[in-house]
Amino acid sequence: MNTITCPIPKIENERILLAHGGGGRMTGKLIHDIFYPAFSNPLLEQQHDGAVFNAGNSRLAYTTDSFVVDPIFFPGGDIGDLAINGTVNDLACCGAVPLYLTAAFIIEEGFAISDLKKIVSSMKRAADKAGVSIVTGDTKVVDRGKCDRIFINTSGVGIVLEGININPTRTKAGDAVIISGRIAEHGISILTCREGLSFESSIKSDTASLNNMLRNLLEEVPSVHVLRDPTRGGVASTLNEIAESANVTIELDEASLPVSPQVEAACELLGFDPLYVANEGGVLVIVPEEYAQKTTELLRNHPEGRNACRIGSVVSEGKAQVRLRTIVQSSRIVDMISGEQLPRIC
Amino acid sequence: MNTITCPIPKIENERILLAHGGGGRMTGKLIHDIFYPAFSNPLLEQQHDGAVFNAGNSRLAYTTDSFVVDPIFFPGGDIGDLAINGTVNDLACCGAVPLYLTAAFIIEEGFAISDLKKIVSSMKRAADKAGVSIVTGDTKVVDRGKCDRIFINTSGVGIVLEGININPTRTKAGDAVIISGRIAEHGISILTCREGLSFESSIKSDTASLNNMLRNLLEEVPSVHVLRDPTRGGVASTLNEIAESANVTIELDEASLPVSPQVEAACELLGFDPLYVANEGGVLVIVPEEYAQKTTELLRNHPEGRNACRIGSVVSEGKAQVRLRTIVQSSRIVDMISGEQLPRIC
Numbered sequence: 001m002n003t004i005t006c007p008i009p010k011i012e013n014e015r016i017l018l019a020h021g022g023g024g025r026m027t028g029k030l031i032h033d034i035f036y037p038a039f040s041n042p043l044l045e046q047q048h049d050g051a052v053f054n055a056g057n058s059r060l061a062y063t064t065d066s067f068v069v070d071p072i073f074f075p076g077g078d079i080g081d082l083a084i085n086g087t088v089n090d091l092a093c094c095g096a097v098p099l100y101l102t103a104a105f106i107i108e109e110g111f112a113i114s115d116l117k118k119i120v121s122s123m124k125r126a127a128d129k130a131g132v133s134i135v136t137g138d139t140k141v142v143d144r145g146k147c148d149r150i151f152i153n154t155s156g157v158g159i160v161l162e163g164i165n166i167n168p169t170r171t172k173a174g175d176a177v178i179i180s181g182r183i184a185e186h187g188i189s190i191l192t193c194r195e196g197l198s199f200e201s202s203i204k205s206d207t208a209s210l211n212n213m214l215r216n217l218l219e220e221v222p223s224v225h226v227l228r229d230p231t232r233g234g235v236a237s238t239l240n241e242i243a244e245s246a247n248v249t250i251e252l253d254e255a256s257l258p259v260s261p262q263v264e265a266a267c268e269l270l271g272f273d274p275l276y277v278a279n280e281g282g283v284l285v286i287v288p289e290e291y292a293q294k295t296t297e298l299l300r301n302h303p304e305g306r307n308a309c310r311i312g313s314v315v316s317e318g319k320a321q322v323r324l325r326t327i328v329q330s331s332r333i334v335d336m337i338s339g340e341q342l343p344r345i346c
Numbered sequence: 347m348n349t350i351t352c353p354i355p356k357i358e359n360e361r362i363l364l365a366h367g368g369g370g371r372m373t374g375k376l377i378h379d380i381f382y383p384a385f386s387n388p389l390l391e392q393q394h395d396g397a398v399f400n401a402g403n404s405r406l407a408y409t410t411d412s413f414v415v416d417p418i419f420f421p422g423g424d425i426g427d428l429a430i431n432g433t434v435n436d437l438a439c440c441g442a443v444p445l446y447l448t449a450a451f452i453i454e455e456g457f458a459i460s461d462l463k464k465i466v467s468s469m470k471r472a473a474d475k476a477g478v479s480i481v482t483g484d485t486k487v488v489d490r491g492k493c494d495r496i497f498i499n500t501s502g503v504g505i506v507l508e509g510i511n512i513n514p515t516r517t518k519a520g521d522a523v524i525i526s527g528r529i530a531e532h533g534i535s536i537l538t539c540r541e542g543l544s545f546e547s548s549i550k551s552d553t554a555s556l557n558n559m560l561r562n563l564l565e566e567v568p569s570v571h572v573l574r575d576p577t578r579g580g581v582a583s584t585l586n587e588i589a590e591s592a593n594v595t596i597e598l599d600e601a602s603l604p605v606s607p608q609v610e611a612a613c614e615l616l617g618f619d620p621l622y623v624a625n626e627g628g629v630l631v632i633v634p635e636e637y638a639q640k641t642t643e644l645l646r647n648h649p650e651g652r653n654a655c656r657i658g659s660v661v662s663e664g665k666a667q668v669r670l671r672t673i674v675q676s677s678r679i680v681d682m683i684s685g686e687q688l689p690r691i692c
Contacts, residue, residue: 016457021487034463035449035483038470043446043481051481053446055505058402064448064501068486068493100389100399102410102501103381106452111362117380124384135389135397137381138411141367142690147414148492155410155448155501159401344488 017340023232023278024337028241048167049090049228052160061096063087064155070344072119072149074193076185076204079152080122082280082346085209086231087154088130092211093227093283095166095218096158098130104138104153111149119150130209132156161215163222170225171246176292177312178285180213180305181206182258183235187277187342188266203262208281213302217285220298226286229279231346233337235311236275236322238284240336244320252312252334254326275324276337278345286314363686369578369624370683374587394513395436395574398506407442409433410501416690418465418495420539422531422550425498426468428626428692431555432577433500434476438557439573439629441512441564442504444476450484450499457495465496476555478502507561509568516571517592522638523658524631526559526651527552528604529581533623533688534612549608554627559648563631566644572632575625577692579683581657582621582668584630586682590666598658598680600672621670622683624691632660 019026036044043051050063065086072079084101091098103123107116127134189205191197210229218224230238235257243250252275259267259274267274281304287295292310299305315323322334365372382390389397396409411432418425430447437444449469453462473480531552538549556575564570576584581603589596598621605613605620613620627650633641638656645651661669668680 014459016453016455016459016462016487018455018487018489021453021485027485030485031483034459034466035485038466039449039473039480039483041479041481043479044483048482051446053481055406055503056402056404058404060401060503062446062448062503063482064450064499065484066450066452066486066499068452068488070492100397100408102408103385104410104412104499104501106412106414106497107362107367109362109364113360113362113380116362120380120384127385133387133389134385135387135399136394136409137377137385137390139367139373139376139381140412140414140690141362141364141686142414142494143364145491146416146494147497148488151452151493151497153410153412153450153499153501155450155499157401157406157408157503340487344486 018343019340022337022340024237048094050094052094059160061091061094061158061160063090064153065090066151066153067346068151068344069346070148071193074205075189075202077207078119078122079150080119081126082207083152083154084123084126084130085207085280086346087156088132088209088211089229091156091158092214093229094160095164096160097215098132098156098158098211100135101132101154101156102136103134106140106142106147106151108147108149109141109144126209130211161218164218166224166227168226168242168245171242171248171286171314173248173314173317174289175225175286175314176289176310177250178287178292178295178308178310179258179282180299181282181307182260183279183282184259184263184267184274184277186280187345188263190345191342192266203266206279206281208304210283210304213299213305217295217298221287221291221295223291224285224287228284230282230284231278231280234276234278236334237337239322243322247318247320248314249316249319249321249323250312251315252324254324256309256311258307258309275334276341280346364689365686368683368686370583394440396440398440405506407437407440407504407506409436410499411436412497412499413692414497414690415692416494417539420551421535421548423553424465424468425496426465427472428553429498429500430469430472430476431553431626432692433502434478434555434557435575437502437504438560439575440506441510442506443561444478444502444504444557446481447478447500447502448482449480452486452488452493452497454493454495455487455490472555476557507564510564512570512573514572514588514591517588517594517632517660519594519660519663520635521571521632521660522635522656523596524633524638524641524654524656525604525628526645527628527653528606529625529628530605530609530613530620530623532626533691534609536691537688538612549612552625552627554650556629556650559645559651563641563644567633567637567641569637570631570633574630576628576630577624577626580622580624582680583683585668589668593664593666594660595662595665595667595669596658597661598670600670602655602657604653604655621680622687626692
């Protein structure tokens, strides 16, 4: 019923590998073998980017993410706006209006306070742009050499829009798969920056908050089935997760994948498939066919969605698979990422 | 109007010191100079262990904490139950019933999965005991040497009990100051474990969730003014924070401070003042004089509160100060912790 074919090592007596944090098959195994059995509860089992629960007469969405990106400053952003945008987008992908965020810092002894100020300013700008408040926080300092400069955790709560039910299990045969922007820009930006590579024009991270765009979309198209930001593991891993949740086959059209010429060139040079490279300002939207055109147009009305386009369809139910129809009209399976392509991307 | 007398270095062009994470004067300076100006909003300015806000017809409390304790396993607990109890207690100290927690892990490559399982089991036990669910999470892995085994962030939301208004600014002259248990046990446990010291009987951390005990207290004594768990910086720093928030003078009675003989011996040997050593299963309760006796009795009905006792009084308003009346009836000022006594205590 799913596409797991590669042997995964048993985790008894084993050690944590970078791939356990890669957002793909190994992360999934860690979650399913260790976290879910221990913490088992209906909210956790929603297996979404966030949990949705009732509080009084409201439905709240709740999410958390730690950010360990290396380097902490990169073209297009830094660990600060990344930490705000990441959590804002996870809430928005639950169909919620993000309201309140927490910020918890783990800082290495000796970190420059001027850098902390830069990061905090950038968090403030990102929070203002998204319309959220940072309402409480925490600061820990660890001795030199015991963490890598700064790690930031943000958690967030938001109110789910009335009448909205975003859930990967709602994916149906016939649905359209739309992406809000060009792919692989965040991952390639981090990598080129980390490796000291330079291309003709610098590739910027796409980090951005998508909540205003998505709220507008949900108000106009309340029947959206799924929203998901394809971060670690990229579009390929995210669509595989959705395909497994809904037990559907998704077919992508290679010719329509939006990749900028610079990112395409960098991917070719470095041997990366853009489908597996992380995005931090894009969202996958799965919507009934009849709303596909309207969805794309609505996304394009926003600067973060100006390159929105349809990239595929849900072609059948009963088999969890993601396939790619290539430019030469052959078809290949697009599996979930298994190892770790680019550690510490977010 | 307050007791800041020691010169604090300017933080322009400066670097983060361990003391910035010590929960005392330097942490306060970092928060007031960098975080508050940037993130400024009315909820953050509540300056509480958590933020309290309305969501629909409920009042919610919301908090976050990262845990970087070293060692990760210690007598009486581990980083797992510490992370659950810490966040549960922060919510309970807002007068809330803790409901949902998030758990975000930053793990060093090579960490033993068997240790991760132990930690996760201990989180589960602590969550069950406190009656909370872990509803969503995150896992990041960083390369070997880029963090110290495992760091855990927990955030939590809870519903504030109706009619309850816990706020340090409500502290009034005449209020009684009560502590729920013996002090300094967590800090001394960590330290002796870290340094490989051994005493006749091992000193255990007091880590425990206090929400059931505090809920019972608030149901019986809704006029409690302040609840605060004296973690980093100990009883001395926590009471100084409260004294500054309310602009009051608090007088402690040295003879009534509950310190076990083993902890007292260890503190003498190591040169620590138990008033500055961290607690993870104790709470300071500030309550109008007329409820002092009832509060102590209610706390003593619970295993975590069996050593509860009154340790002092709020003696006047108009001057922020904490004083200690010593056993020989002299009086000395108890300032907030300024440097870092014991890094990575939680």
